[in-house]
């Protein structure tokens with residue numbers, strides 16, 4: 101018979117396993133992040149491509165997308181628990197707006213602890229990389245992975261959602277035949293259903309269609325405006341505001357507790373999800389090209405110094 105110690109050891113092991121393999125809630129699915137990062141990497145100019153390769157650990161062979169979900173994998177480790185609030189923003193119920201000073205804080209009220217603040221933070225850390233003055237306090241590899249991940253998250257409309265329903269996490273409903281919640285519908289269900297049903301389970305085909313859509317397809321007139329950004333440190337506020345607007349217009353509408361969402365919701369929302377993934381990728385490329393580019397962008401210098409000292413977190 102097993103002794104009590106053995107039993108409790110076993111229990112602990114099972115618990116540890118269950119925790120480690122719990123689905124990473126609260127993020128674009130692995131596919132969403134992978135797509136955003138692949139699109140971005142495909143748009144890098146040589147200097148940025150080189151810097152990214154330098155910063156990535158050797159084992160991923162220069163593939164940024166292989167590590168774009170890393171921040172989700174570590175957010176429950178004690179060392180990285182502080183990063184948990186950086187994946188999202190809670191806005192006041194029904195307000196349908198994002199106001200940085202009102203909404204960007206952690207649960208305990210610590211300022212800037214939200215996805216828009218985090219993008220500014222890691223962008224500001226990476227600005228020092230080009231100037232060769234990388235602060236030893238900061239790990240530039242981690243800054244790159246966090247920036248790449250959070251650029252994806254800020255584009256997921258339900259990552260900027262209402263406070264009382266935790267961005268749709270507490271709105272339980274069905275996605276076709278299985279149980280889900282509104283947050284997960286936007287994180288993963290729409291993407292996974294599209295890849296499975298419309299692209300023969302081929303994520304590359306979905307990616308090619310996304311890229312087609314913004315290079316020569318329906319978004320090609322729009323795409324240059326996606327990258328418009330005077331000040332890298334304040335643009336994330338704009339992206340978050342877009343997300344809560346989309347959340348109100350497309351995510352919360354026609355989706356209530358206990359309902360079943362199927363073809364109608366899927367067909368009308370997929371173009372929104374697809375566009376947000378593409379926008380996240382294009383904008384991540386813009387950030388990385390400016391951060392690591394050879395050309396000096398005047399506006400970056402203007403913001404770099406005050407922000408550098410301000411953001412001495």
Ligand SMILES: *[C@@H]1O[C@H](CO)[C@@H](O)[C@H](O)[C@H]1NC(C)=O
Nearest residue numbers: 212213214217218221238413
């Ligand atoms: C910025 O990053 C540093 C570590 O790199 C961290 O200590 C700080 O809390 C971060 N702040 C935000 C808002 O992300």
Ligand SMILES: *[C@@H]1O[C@H](CO)[C@@H](O)[C@H](O)[C@H]1NC(C)=O
Nearest residue numbers: 157238239240241242243245
């Ligand atoms: C930076 O972070 C990565 C990922 O956590 C880690 O593997 C690496 O050892 C760190 N580098 C330094 C210099 O601490």
Ligand SMILES: *[C@@H]1O[C@H](CO)[C@@H](O)[C@H](O)[C@H]1NC(C)=O
Nearest residue numbers: 306309310313318370371374
């Ligand atoms: C491409 O654009 C069309 C037209 O807007 C849209 O219906 C479709 O969902 C988009 N697909 C992808 C993968 O971007």
